[in-house]
Amino acid sequence: xxxxxxxxxxxxxxxxxxxxxxxxxxxxxxxxxxxxxxxxxxxxxxxxxxxxxxxxxxxxxxxxxxxxxxxxxxxxxxxxxxxxxxxxxxxxxxxxxxxxxxxxxxxxxxxxxxxxxxxxxxxxxxxxxxxxxxxxxxxxxxxxxxxxxxxxxxxxxxxxxxxxxxxxxxxxxxxxxxxxxxxxxxxxxxxxxxxxxxxxxxxxxxxxxxxxxxxxxxxxxxxxxxxxxxxxxxxxxxxxxxxxxxxxxxxxxxxxxxxxxxxxxxxxxxxxxxxxxxxxxxxxxxxxxxxxxxxxxxxxxxxxxxxxxxxxxxxxxxxxxxxxxxxxxxxxxxxxxxxxxxxxxxxxxxxxxxxxxxxxxxxxxxxxxxxxxxxxxxxxxxxxxxxxxxxxxxxxxxxxxxxxxxxxxxxxxxxxxxxxxxxxxxxxxxxxxxxxxxxxxxxxxxxxxxxxxxxxxxxxxxxxxxxxxxxxxxxxxxxxxxxxxxxxxxxxxxxxxxxxxxxxxxxxxxxxxxxxxxxxxxxxx
Ligand SMILES: Cc1cc2nc3c(=O)[nH]c(=O)nc-3n(C[C@H](O)[C@H](O)[C@H](O)COP(=O)(O)OP(=O)(O)OC[C@H]3O[C@@H](n4cnc5c(N)ncnc54)[C@H](O)[C@@H]3O)c2cc1C
Numbered sequence: 001x002x003x004x005x006x007x008x009x010x011x012x013x014x015x016x017x018x019x020x021x022x023x024x025x026x027x028x029x030x031x032x033x034x035x036x037x038x039x040x041x042x043x044x045x046x047x048x049x050x051x052x053x054x055x056x057x058x059x060x061x062x063x064x065x066x067x068x069x070x071x072x073x074x075x076x077x078x079x080x081x082x083x084x085x086x087x088x089x090x091x092x093x094x095x096x097x098x099x100x101x102x103x104x105x106x107x108x109x110x111x112x113x114x115x116x117x118x119x120x121x122x123x124x125x126x127x128x129x130x131x132x133x134x135x136x137x138x139x140x141x142x143x144x145x146x147x148x149x150x151x152x153x154x155x156x157x158x159x160x161x162x163x164x165x166x167x168x169x170x171x172x173x174x175x176x177x178x179x180x181x182x183x184x185x186x187x188x189x190x191x192x193x194x195x196x197x198x199x200x201x202x203x204x205x206x207x208x209x210x211x212x213x214x215x216x217x218x219x220x221x222x223x224x225x226x227x228x229x230x231x232x233x234x235x236x237x238x239x240x241x242x243x244x245x246x247x248x249x250x251x252x253x254x255x256x257x258x259x260x261x262x263x264x265x266x267x268x269x270x271x272x273x274x275x276x277x278x279x280x281x282x283x284x285x286x287x288x289x290x291x292x293x294x295x296x297x298x299x300x301x302x303x304x305x306x307x308x309x310x311x312x313x314x315x316x317x318x319x320x321x322x323x324x325x326x327x328x329x330x331x332x333x334x335x336x337x338x339x340x341x342x343x344x345x346x347x348x349x350x351x352x353x354x355x356x357x358x359x360x361x362x363x364x365x366x367x368x369x370x371x372x373x374x375x376x377x378x379x380x381x382x383x384x385x386x387x388x389x390x391x392x393x394x395x396x397x398x399x400x401x402x403x404x405x406x407x408x409x410x411x412x413x414x415x416x417x418x419x420x421x422x423x424x425x426x427x428x429x430x431x432x433x434x435x436x437x438x439x440x441x442x443x444x445x446x447x448x449x450x451x452x453x454x455x456x457x458x459x460x461x462x463x464x465x466x467x468x469x470x471x472x473x474x475x476x477x478x479x480x481x482x483x484x485x486x487x488x489x490x491x492x493x494x495x496x497x498x499x500x501x502x503x504x505x506x507x508x509x510x511x512x513x514x515x516x517x518x519x520x521x522x523x524x525x
Pocket of ligand 1: 006081126129131135136171194195204205206207210211260264382484486519
C-alpha cells in the first residue's frame with residue numbers, strides 16, 4: 001500500500017492532459033504550490049510509551065512483532081480519507097502510533113489488551129487501514145501512548161461448513177485472499193467494496209461495510225453469523241444460531257463498533273456457491289428521478305440483480321462510472337449499471353425479468369459495453385483520486401441513506417450544501433452522486449466531489465464536509481450508510497441517536513473497557 005496514497009504504487013495512473021485541462025478551465029484547479037514529501041523526509045517524534053511497555057509487549061507477541069521504527073509507525077498513521085492523504089503528504093504525522101504490535105492469535109490479542117490497560121496505553125485495532133472517517137485516529141491525551149494493533153497475522157480461513165454454507169474467517173484476511181480461499185473450495189463471499197484490494201474481514205465487520213454487489217449478496221453485517229471478540233475484560237462469543245429469540249442480538253452491538261468495544265478475532269460469515277457466470281450491462285434513463293423510480297420498483301418488487309447502480313446526470317456526463325471514458329463529456333441522461341452473478345439459467349431468468357421492469361420504467365438498453373466498462377474499472381477510482389490530488393484538486397466522497405420518500409429532498413440538500421460551501425470558499429465544485437445500495441424501504445446516496453484545493457486544503461474540505469453532515473441530519477438521513485462513524489462523524493452520530501443512546505453505549509464500553517483504552521474518541525464523544 002502506498003504510504004501517502006491509495007493502493008499499489010505500481011498502478012498509479014496520471015490524469016490524461018484532457019482531464020487536467022478540463023479541471024483548470026471548469027473548476028479553476030491550479031497545480032499545488034508545494035510538492036509532496038518523500039517518505040524519508042517525514043519526521044516522526046520519538047515513541048513515548050512507559051519504560052517497560054515494549055518489553056512486556058514483546059514477551060506477549062514475540063520480539064519481531066513489536067515495531068517502533070519510523071516507517072512502520074508512519075504507515076499506521078490514520079487512514080485513507082482525502083484529509084488523511086493531504087496531511088500525510090504534507091508530512092503531518094504528530095498522531096503516529098508509538099508502536100505497532102502484530103499479534104498472532106486471540107490469546108495474544110487478549111494479552112496485549114491487558115498490558116495496555118495496566119499501563120493506560122490507547123489501542124487502535126488496525127485492519128487494512130482504509131478507514132475514511134477517522135476510525136484509526138484516536139484521542140491520545142490522557143494516555144501514556146498509542147499502540148496500533150495490526151491484525152495482519154490473523155489471516156486464516158479457520159473452517160468451512162459446506163452444509164450450513166458458513167465460513168470462519170480471521171479478521172486480518174484481506175478481501176481478495178478471503179475470496180481466493182473460499183473460491184478454492186467452490187464458494188464466494190461476494191463482498192466487493194471499492195476498497196476491496198486492501199480492506200480486511202475484521203474492518204468490514206467493525207465498520208458495517210457494504211460492497212458493490214450488495215443487491216445480490218447483502219451488506220457485510222447481513223453476512224455475519226457469529227463473532228469472537230477480545231476485550232480488556234475477557235472474551236465475547238456471540239452468535240449461536242443464524243437467528244435467535246434469546247434476548248437482544250449482541251452481534252449488532254459489535255458490528256459497527258469500530259474497535260471501541262473490543263477486537264474482533266474471528267468472524268463466521270454466510271457464503272454462497274461461487275457463481276458460474278457473470279454479466280454486466282448498461283441502461284439509460286432520462287433523469288435521476290426516473291432512474292430512482294425504476295430502482296425502487298426493482299428493490300420493492302424484485303427480482304434484484306447482483307449489482308445495481310444509478311448515476312445522476314453529472315456523474316453520467318463526467319463518466320465516473322466508466323473510468324475508461326472519464327472526461328469524455330458525451331453521455332446524457334442517467335446511466336444504470338446492472339450486473340448478474342449466479343448459475344447460468346438463473347442469471348438468464350433474472351436478467352430478463354429485471355430488463356422487463358427497467359424497460360417498463362422508461363429505461364433504454366445500452367448493451368453490455370457500459371456495464372463491462374464499469375466492471376473493468378470498478379476498483380480504479382481511488383487511484384484517480386491520487387492523480388487529482390497531484391494536480392491540485394480535492395476529490396472526496398461521502399455517503400448517506402434514507403427512505404425512498406425522502407431521497408429527492410436528501411439528494412438536493414446534500415448537493416446544495418456542498419455546492420454552497422465550496423462556492424462560498426471560492427472553489428465551485430463538481431458534485432456527482434449515485435445510488436448503489438437499495439432496499440425495499442430506501443437506498444443510499446453516494447456523493448463524489450471535485451474542486452480546486454484552496455489555500456488550506458484540509459480546512460477547505462472540512463468546511464464543506466461539515467455543511468454536508470449538517471444537511472444530512474437536517475434532511476433525516478443517516479450520517480453513514482457504510483463508511484462508519486470514526487472521529488469524523490462522531491458528533492453527528494451522537495445527534496442522530498440522542499443523548500440517552502450515547503449514555504447506553506458508554507455504559508457498554510465501561511463494562512468491557514473500564515480504562516477506556518480501545519480507540520478512545522472513535523465512535524463515541
Ligand atoms: C478508496 C476507498 C474506497 C472505499 N470503498 C468502500 C466501499 O465501497 N464500501 C465500504 O463499506 N467501505 C468503503 N471504504 C471504507 C473502508 O474500506 C471500510 O470502512 C472497510 O470496512 C475498512 O476495512 P479495513 O480493514 O481497512 O479497516 P480499518 O480501516 O483498518 O479499520 C476500520 C475501523 O475498524 C476498526 N477495526 C479494524 N479491524 C478491527 C477488528 N478486527 N476488530 C475491531 N475493530 C477493528 C478500526 O480501529 C477502525 O476504527 C472505502 C475506503 C477507501 C479508502
